[in-house]
Amino acid sequence: MFANIRYIPRFGTHVKRIFSSKPTNSPSCESGDCKNENLVPPLIGSLIQNAINDQINAELAAGYTYLSISYYFAKSTVGLLGFSKLYRDMSQEELDHAKSLARYLLERNGSVDLSTIRKPPSCSWSNISTTLNETLRLENNVSESLSKLYRLAEQQNDPTTADFIVTEFFKDQIESIRSVNLLVARWRTLDKAPDGVYLLDKELRMKKD
16 A cells, blocks of 8 residues: 555645655654644745735725614614614624635735725715615625635635635625625615615515524
């Protein structure tokens, strides 16, 4: 059979098995002399590290805007708590994405560089159509930047990062864009209806997570 089998863990729970046809004279790990240089993923390239930090900022900026929208709808003078909950959840999702990217950088021995978060474009979100259009724009921007990050990982011959972006983000992003598009379509049917905004808010409040 095989003379020697060594296991080298990748990031997360993935494990890569390497088969060697020649025995090695490495000391036993039980003796405490075992070297662990192969137990840590290689350093991430500077281009990809910078791109991931930019993506972290994009996720945080989107989450910051969604939080601003959530707070607006939660005001006692507005009282659209269904919309408020929707955008609070969306803000949390973007924050979770940013944290996931930061953890990945640390697992690849990279540096997390948090930069200034752009201020939300408006402090008043009274126009539902404008708010939903801004939401769709943000989701498309985040999706496009993720695609650029994926393409960069392929160009830099970093399959680990490419796989991470696909498995951790692409599906969620597709679902997010579809959800916003459905919400826009639903609003178009209620926009001219009496109390249409309150009907949609009620649907959002009753919607299960």
